[in-house]
Amino acid sequence: xxxxxxxxxxxxxxxxxxxxxxxxxxxxxxxxxxxxxxxxxxxxxxxxxxxxxxxxxxxxxxxxxxxxxxxxxxxxxxxxxxxxxxxxxxxxxxxxxxxxxxxxxxxxxxxxxxxxxxxxxxxxxxxxxxxxxxxxxxxxxxxxxxxxxxxxxxxxxxxxxxxxxxxxxxxxxxxxxxxxxxxxxxxxxxxxxxxxxxxxxxxxxxxxxxxxxxxxxxxxxxxxxxxxxxxxxxxxxxxxxxxxxxxxxxxxxxxxxxxxxxxxxxxxxxxxxxxxxxxxxxxxxxxxxxxxxxxxxxxxxxxxxxxxxxxxxxxxxxxxxxxxxxxxxxxxxxxxxxxxxxxxxxxxxxxxxxxxxxxxxxxxxxxxxxxxxxxxxxxxxxxxxxxxxxxxxxxxxxxxxxxxxxxxxxxxxxxxxxxxxxxxxxxxxxxxxxxxxxxxxxxxxxxxxxxxxxxxxxxxxxxxxxxxxxxxxxxxxxxxxxxxxxxxxxxxxxxxxxxxxxxxxxxxxxxxxxxxxxxxxxxxxxxxxxxxxxxxxxxxxxxxxxxxxxxxxxxxxxxxxxxxxxxx
Ligand code: ADP
Ligand code: TZD
Numbered sequence: 001x002x003x004x005x006x007x008x009x010x011x012x013x014x015x016x017x018x019x020x021x022x023x024x025x026x027x028x029x030x031x032x033x034x035x036x037x038x039x040x041x042x043x044x045x046x047x048x049x050x051x052x053x054x055x056x057x058x059x060x061x062x063x064x065x066x067x068x069x070x071x072x073x074x075x076x077x078x079x080x081x082x083x084x085x086x087x088x089x090x091x092x093x094x095x096x097x098x099x100x101x102x103x104x105x106x107x108x109x110x111x112x113x114x115x116x117x118x119x120x121x122x123x124x125x126x127x128x129x130x131x132x133x134x135x136x137x138x139x140x141x142x143x144x145x146x147x148x149x150x151x152x153x154x155x156x157x158x159x160x161x162x163x164x165x166x167x168x169x170x171x172x173x174x175x176x177x178x179x180x181x182x183x184x185x186x187x188x189x190x191x192x193x194x195x196x197x198x199x200x201x202x203x204x205x206x207x208x209x210x211x212x213x214x215x216x217x218x219x220x221x222x223x224x225x226x227x228x229x230x231x232x233x234x235x236x237x238x239x240x241x242x243x244x245x246x247x248x249x250x251x252x253x254x255x256x257x258x259x260x261x262x263x264x265x266x267x268x269x270x271x272x273x274x275x276x277x278x279x280x281x282x283x284x285x286x287x288x289x290x291x292x293x294x295x296x297x298x299x300x301x302x303x304x305x306x307x308x309x310x311x312x313x314x315x316x317x318x319x320x321x322x323x324x325x326x327x328x329x330x331x332x333x334x335x336x337x338x339x340x341x342x343x344x345x346x347x348x349x350x351x352x353x354x355x356x357x358x359x360x361x362x363x364x365x366x367x368x369x370x371x372x373x374x375x376x377x378x379x380x381x382x383x384x385x386x387x388x389x390x391x392x393x394x395x396x397x398x399x400x401x402x403x404x405x406x407x408x409x410x411x412x413x414x415x416x417x418x419x420x421x422x423x424x425x426x427x428x429x430x431x432x433x434x435x436x437x438x439x440x441x442x443x444x445x446x447x448x449x450x451x452x453x454x455x456x457x458x459x460x461x462x463x464x465x466x467x468x469x470x471x472x473x474x475x476x477x478x479x480x481x482x483x484x485x486x487x488x489x490x491x492x493x494x495x496x497x498x499x500x501x502x503x504x505x506x507x508x509x510x511x512x513x514x515x516x517x518x519x520x521x522x523x524x525x526x527x528x529x530x531x532x533x534x535x536x537x538x539x540x541x542x543x544x545x546x547x548x549x550x551x552x553x554x555x556x557x558x559x560x561x562x563x564x565x566x567x568x
Contacts, residue, residue, distance in 0.1 A: 008179040012142045012172045013039050015182050016104075017046050019149035020075065022186045027051065027066065027439060029059040030077030034120065035106040035170035040077060051439055051467060053432075054459045056083050060090020060103060061432025061457075064163070065419050066440045067100040068226060071193065073156035073164070074101040074436065080108050080121035085128070090432070092132035095163040097422045098223060100156035103129070104166045106173070110140075129165035138167035142175040143185045150187035157193040160307040161226065196306060198323035203331045206277075206302045206319040207339035213275035215348045216242045217262070219287075222249035222422070223280020223305065229326035230415050233279065236329050239336055241343035243269060243352050247281050248420055252412030255391075263408070264363070265355035271296025272351070278303040280325050283314040284423065285560070290315040304328045367409070374523060375550040376401050379476065380409040382523035383448065386530045390444070393417065393534070394437040398430050399450020400555030402476040406448045421453075425557070428456030434471045435463060444470040444534055451500060452481040458509065464539045465513035472533040473541045474526075475506040482555070484548030507543040515539035 010018075016039060020028075027049040032040045044050045053059035056078045063074030078087040084105040091103040105125055112119035130136040135155035139148035148166060156164045177185075210216060218240075224233055234254055237244050243262040246253060254261065262269045276299055283290035283301075290301070291314065300318040303311055304325055311320040321328045367381045383406075387393060391413035397406045397420045412418050419433045427450075434447045454475050464471045478484050479502050486496030507517030518529035520542050533540035554561040 009176045010179045010182045011177065012145060012168070012175045013042050015142055015145040015177070015185070016149070016168065016173070017043050017048065018182070019146050019186055021046065021048065022146075023149065023153055023189055025072065025075060025153075028075045028077050029053065029062040029066070029436065029439075030075075031056050031059055031079070031083060033079035033083060035173055036077055036079060036104075036168075039106075039173060049439070051435065051463070053435075053463055055457070056086035057089050057428060058432035058435070058457045058460050058463075060087040060101070061093070061429045062436030062439070063101045063103075064090055064094035064097070064099040065429075065433045065436035067094065067156070067161070068097075068222075068419070069416055069437065069440050071100070071157060071161075071226070071228060073153055074099075076101060076103045078103065078105045080106050080125065081123035082121065084123065084125045088129060088132060089428075091129065091163040091165060093422070093424055093426055093429070095133050096424055098161050098226065099163070100161040102152045102156055102164045102166055103133075104168060107138075107167050107169045109171060110169055126165070126167045129167075132163070133165050134160075134162035136165040136167070138169070139172055140169065142172060142177040143181065145172070146186040150189050153189045154192050159193075159196075160305075161193075193324075195327050196323045198321050198328045198331055200331075202319070202321050203328075203335055206321050206332060207335045207341065209275055209300060209302055209319045210240070210277070211339050211341050214345060215272055215274045216240070216277070216344055217269050217273035217275070218242050218244035218277045218279060219247070219281050220244055220250040220253050220279050221247045221281025224325055225250045225253050225280070225416050227280060227325035228415075229329055232326060232329045232333060236333050239333065240341060241349075242277070243344070243349065245269065247286065248407045249416075249418055249422065250281070251407075252417050253415045255413045256411035257413075262352055262356070264359045265352050267294070268355045269352060270294055273297075273299055275300050275302065277301075278305070279329065280304065282310060282423075286423070363408075370523065371547065373521060373545050373547045374526070375547050376405040376476070377409070378523050379526055379544050379546060380405055380448075382527040383446075383474065383530060384410045386527050386534070387411075387446065390534060392443055394419065394434075394441055394443060394445040396420070396430055396433045396437065396445060396447040397449075398427055398453040399448075399476060400452075400482050400557070401551040402448060402450035402453065404555040410448070427453045430454055431457035431460035431464065431471075431473070434473070435460060435467075435469060438464075438469040438471050439467070444472070444537060446530070446534070447471060447473045449473060449475050450481075451475050451477045451479070451504070451506070454506065458506075461510045461515065461539070461541065462513045465510065465515045469539060470534075470537040471539055472530060473510075474530070475541065475543050476546050477504060477506060477543055478546040478551055479503070479548040482553050483551040502548075503545075505543055507541050510539060510541040513539075515541060518542040519545070521545045
């Protein structure tokens with residue numbers, strides 16, 4: 001006698017979604033096509049949010065910034081070969097910036113790819129991804145999907161955060177598996193990024209170094225912002241009374257208006273300090289590698305970082321403090337009284353205050369001018385004044401001059417509200433970060449974009465309009481890369497390599513998708529448009545007309561820009 005028992009089955013598609021949801025991941029940023037269209041559909045059907053983009057790099061950037069904001073890996077989903085490669089730039093950028101994200105790409109049939117028999121979108125994606133991320137995994141059996149997603153999550157967020165690649169061949173997605181077995185194969189990641197306590201002797205060494213400091217300085221990096229140890233970091237700065245400098249994405253960890261901020265005396269404090277406490281900031285090019293003219297007098301470093309090999313990467317670190325920032329700063333705080341660390345000398349603080357006053361007065365004079373057309377300063381002054389009213393707004397910023405000036409002119413008041421070109425100085429994060437930030441926070445976003453920078457992701461205006469996101473994009477339109485004034489020395493018909501169409505109307509682009517376009521030629525028009533756009537909470541783009549002679553080549557990176565000396 002036989003019983004006709006029907007066995008409930010599920011498949012790879014469902015298991016991927018179940019595994020993500022099982023780990024409280026609720027959003028996927030991606031772009032559909034073979035073999036992952038049904039995966040996206042199913043994600044939505046199962047209650048996840050699927051945000052569809054026009055190019056995978058932008059979806060990847062959205063995932064990366066979501067990861068940075070939440071400490072949970074942002075998820076980007078792409079098709080095989082070209083879609084995967086488009087997403088890979090964002091994965092590599094996330095890894096470089098220590099943002100946790102997972103790039104999940106569908107891939108073509110292994111048997112055909114590995115024999116190079118010319119499959120549709122054939123590529124050995126796993127091996128291409130590996131050098132550009134923290135970890136890369138492939139899942140071949142449906143019963144391994146749970147463990148594969150768990151490994152990807154843990155690899156992305158534990159230790160130094162970064163990007164992870166997860167390869168899902170088309171066959172895997174369609175594989176069926178008995179439902180009970182599938183359910184039991186899911187893995188919930190416990191304590192994905194465990195605290196890492198610093199060694200007590202390392203803490204003592206750091207405190208001893210601080211105790212002997214005459215001109216101490218604290219440098220806050222985006223690792224400090226990422227760590228979400230905001231209250232302890234603020235307490236450490238305020239209880240020690242040590243002046244601090246925020247790196248660009250650490251702005252707002254303490255409000256930029258804080259009395260101890262030394263930003264307006266940056267060159268002075270970097271050159272003069274004797275002991276510098278690095279909190280989640282690498283001594284890479286952004287900090288002149290910790291040596292040379294920028295750093296002036298010899299100094300000793302305390303470096304707080306979760307990655308032990310970051311120590312001594314550029315200069316000797318006298319007091320390495322390896323651990324998570326929350327635990328390290330907490331340990332320093334706990335030891336402050338016992339170590340007998342007093343507030344810094346009045347002489348040091350007084351000298352900084354004096355520099356700040358001088359530099360602020362100089363800057364104010366620049367900001368107060370009203371040239372026609374606008375320059376970077378007058379336009380940014382009006383943006384700064386409007387954004388003062390919205391301390392919790394998210395700010396995205398890229399470009400060369402537009403980045404360098406906005407970073408120093410626009411104040412941040414809250415942690416993790418500024419997202420920019422970061423460690424690579426990459427162009428193209430604009431609309432991806434804006435969408436990621438809007439979706440993740442539910443709060444308005446203002447993207448301040450060079451006209452060249454904007455072009456890398458501009459098509460995502462449609463995505464912003466489609467999801468009705470409260471994103472206001474301001475294009476600093478100076479007719480080109482850096483500037484709009486170069487000429488073709490041959491007199492030929494092609495314009496110079498740095499030049500765009502003159503007087504382009506970027507505001508018309510967003511109107512094509514139902515967004516609101518503004519054309520601003522004065523600081524007053526710009527301020528009015530920005531206030532109106534933020535209040536409306538709807539997609540908007542302001543074309544801000546900037547003097548095409550105003551920028552400098554490479555912004556503030558002139559020293560890194562080799563120029564031909566030979567005249568033939
Ligand atoms: P910035 O560009 O702002 O100077 P970087 O990206 O160079 O900052 O440095 C960030 C550093 O922070 C990285 O070296 C990274 O290992 C470290 N980091 C990230 N998260 C944590 C954390 N939770 N605890 C300790 N260090 C962290
Ligand atoms: N491509 C990528 C991916 N990243 C880059 N950083 C560059 C090219 C080179 N680049 C810069 O470093 S800044 C920049 C480019 C093309 C654009 C500067 O022009 P802009 O800004 O219009 O965005 P400003 O404010 O006019 O200088």
